[in-house]
Amino acid sequence: WYLGLSLLACATAAQAEDGYRLWMRYAPATASQTADPVTVRGEQTPMLAAAAAELRRANPAGLGPVMLAHANDPAVTALRLPVATLGDEGYLVRSVTIDGRPVTLVTGTDRGILYGTFALLRHLATGAAPTRIDLTSRPRVGLRMLNHWDNLDGVVERGYAGRSLWDWWTLPDYRDPRYTDYARANASLGINGTVLNNVNAKVESLTPRYIAKAAALADIFRPYGIKVYLSARFSAPVELGGLKTANPKDPAVAAWWAAKSDEIYRAIPDFGGFLVKANSEGQPGPRDYGASHADGANMLAAAVRPHGGIVLWRAFVYADTDPNDRAKQAYDEFKPLDGQFAKNVIVQVKNGALDFQPREPFHPLFGAMPRTPIAPEFQITKEYLGFATHLAYLAPLFSETLTADTHTRGHARVSQVIDGSLDRHRLSAIAGVANIGDSRDWTGSSFNQANWYAYGRLAWDPSLTPQAIAREWAMQTFGTDPKLLDTVVAMMMASREAVVDYTGPLGLAHLMATGHHYGPGPWVADLKRPEWNPVYYHRADAAGIGFDRTKTGSKAVAQYAPGLAKLYADPKTTPENELLWFHHLPWTYRMASGATLWDTLVQHYDRGVATVDTLRTQWQQTKPLVDPERWQKTDEFLAVQAREARWWRDASLSYWMSLNNLPLPAGSPPPA
Ligand code: GCU
Structure with a gap:
């Protein structure tokens, strides 16, 4: 029995490695x-x-x-x-x-x-x-970055793959070989920068102890071409430095940051620079002192400039300023600052104006700030797309933004804005919020590895197609059997649209449960701030549904270039998959197909559920071709997804029906 047991142990160890090796x-x-x-x-x-x-x-x-x-x-x-x-x-x-x-x-x-x-x-x-x-x-984008939302206590904000990979406790002395494997995986994609800590930053990351830990990681990553960056808390001069203020216009504050930067560069000579979330969701920032985002960014930029560092300043501002439409804030605050940022500042803009929804129109700042390098920020971790459990291949989402037509200066694509070619910027960058943790398979599921992979490949070349990336990933991850590949690629390509269909089709957004954002909550209406409530986003009642962002509503369409604003102003020329993002329409509105809006909405929910059922059947066919460890986990996750797709559909439809009192179209299964 002993031999049997040890053989079993070997088999288990070998299998457990299957997820660890990623696509390598x-x-x-x-x-x-x-x-x-x-x-x-x-x-x-x-x-x-x-x-x-x-x-x-x-x-x-x-x-x-x-x-x-x-x-x-x-x-x-x-x-x-x-x-x-x-x-x-x-x-x-x-x-x-x-x-x-x-x-x-x-x-x-x-x-x-x-x-x-x-x-x-x-x-x-x-x-x-x-x-x-x-x-x-050669890469089209200069800085191809991962952003880790890793807290110093090991918890990863919006992380679903275990705890932080960085073991701050044993660093800098113990250099876990896994750090090298992390660097290899990133180098294989061309990722050349990593922000180690959460944008909701703690000042401790700037203390000598943590700088030494970051330096150890930088040493390990350097041979793989990866520079280390840190998220900086704007109020650090007060909290760490004992100054009375963090006002960017105060010379003592600027001097504190310069000295702090010198200290970091002594430990990490090729330190990349700072990423900053300021005046957003309670974070401190220059606006606390009546100064602008440009004032804050430029003060930090001056501190790292002598060392060749840069500042990535986030445009995800989310404060009380415009209760009329949260999606307008970043544009309203940043567009007027175009041309005011220092040469080593990049403004980092989420792919959409809200917050990493399963589908959002591209952010209106892309193309609107020609004198400022703009980096898109994508979320690789699936905060709003079913965490690590649901299968959602994100290359179609990333690519949808990158290839979007901004209607500025001819028909420039977002990719031409962000790679610097359109406006001849020396600096260009792209950022992805990592989905990596210490789970054995790094990302919480085999298919989530594809999202890390696809992000890296698109960062290198935004013109690669999601289909081609899926195929090359699947070949390296699961093997070259053509039947297996066809099945896996088909599953991946259908997966993200399925999530859109069962969570929020036709341009609906932010309908998920409070706080954790897992599962449906379109009925939530009692949270303190209006824009925390899903009802703020869908605005449904007995008569209709959708957020009017045209001139009769929040006027957010005017933030897009005129050619595009014109298209978005009319429901007939708005892409159907963004319809309710821009328009409030009667349930009886006639879609291009001739069907009513309500019937079409129901069809989408049903289609989302049906697609997940198909994913499950497809995966069954791969059983003989995939190792048991990875096969089983995926199979069990797909079962969860099938159950939860129904949960989403049934809960959402029941809620909409409680408002509109309409019957389900013929053939649609009644909500459970
Ligand atoms: C979202 C997310 C937060 C995060 C924030 C950000 O709101 O839920 O966890 O801190 O985005 O991007 O700063």
């Missing part, structure tokens, strides 16, 4: 290929060593020798390759002959070689032949 599930070639497959030319920098180590670890079958060499290495220049356009981070990977020997050359800068190495491994893991390789790419 290498199957190294065995014995016959034991000669070192990698040569590094020139200086063996830590980054090149990291790239070489990754190649040795993966040791892909059939690849043959690989050479890592800088683009200015004589062996590379002799080949006259098109390396001039690679920039600081681009790579070129090509099958070439050097000194009469065929090799796979990976070239660029140190960083380019690191990214090229991972691109080569991805290329091979997605079924490409190891010969005649020719890959070249």
Whole structure:
């Protein structure tokens, strides 16, 4: 029995690893290929060593020798390759002959070689032949960041994958190997910055003890091209520094931040800079002193500028200023500040004007501040989309914002605004609120790993399609069986729309339960501030439903460029999936299909439930092709999702029917 038990233990350990390895599930070639497959030319920098180590670890079958060499290495220049356009981070990977020997050359800068190495491994893991390789790419966005909403006590705000990965207690002395795996995973996508702590920041993160801990992480991440940033609490000069004020116009305050920055840079010479949430949801900020967001941002920017640091200043302001329409606040406050921010400030704007809903129109600030670099902030963690349990592949959501037509300066896409190309900004950035925790599979479910992956790939190249990303992720995560891939990709592509359908179709938003945001709560009406209540967002009564944001309502449509504002002003030219975001309409309103708004709404809820049922059936077909650990967990989560999709539909429909007294359309199952 002992043998049996230990065999079982081995099997369990091996299976438990399945989720841990993310999309880097290498199957190294065995014995016959034991000669070192990698040569590094020139200086063996830590980054090149990291790239070489990754190649040795993966040791892909059939690849043959690989050479890592800088683009200015004589062996590379002799080949006259098109390396001039690679920039600081681009790579070129090509099958070439050097000194009469065929090799796979990976070239660029140190960083380019690191990214090229991972691109080569991805290329091979997605079924490409190891010969005649020719890959070249450079990132479109400069700073590709993860934002961790990790508190210093280990709790992750809106985190559903366990506790924080950072063990602040044992740092800086104990350097958990998992930190390196985190860095490898990010480098494989090209993520090059990470904000370690929550935007609702505690001042302790700026104390010497915590700076030393952050420095230890920075040391581990550096060879993988990842810079560390910190969220800064604006009132730190008072709380930590003992000053009477944190007024950005007070020279003593500016001096305090300059000294604090110097201290951080002594410990972390390549520290990225600060991320700031100011005057939002109770956080301190410059407005407390009658100063503007630009005054606050510029004061901090001056402190980090001598060291090459930057400030990411969030536009998610949410105060009591406009009870008329919460969604208008960021634009109203930031648009007038265009042109006033220092050169090393980036304004970080959520993808939509409200708060990471399953669907929101793109934020009107994209395209509205041409003199300011604007970074989009996406939420990878699924606060409003069923936490870690529900399957919702988010690339379609990210991509919907990135490809949206701003109707400014021709038909510029949001991606052209944020990559800096439209307005020729030197700085460009993109941020994703991480879904990572210390759970064995990092993200709480196998499919949530795809959201981390897809975010990273889109940050590198916003023009990649969600479908293509899903396929390459699935190949690396589950294997290359075509039937499995078709099924998994189909599931992923249907999943986010299903969540929209059963939680809030046709442009409805913020209908979830109070506080935790899990499950339905459209009837909630008794919270202290009007805009905390779902009834504020749907405005439904016996006659109709939806938020009028046209000129007869909150006038938020006027925040968009004129061409788009015109389309949004009329329900007939508003995209159907954003209809009730912009319009309050009678339940009997006729949709393009000829059906009434009410019947169409019900169809969407039913469709959401039906799609989740289909996901479950599809997943059943994959059972023989996926390891038991990952298969089982996904299966059980899908069962939860199927139950909760019904909960959402039935609770929502019952509530709407209590207002409109309308019957369900023929064929729709009655709410339970
Ligand atoms: C949402 C979220 C908060 C978070 C805030 C932010 O409101 O629920 O937990 O702090 O966004 O982005 O700052």
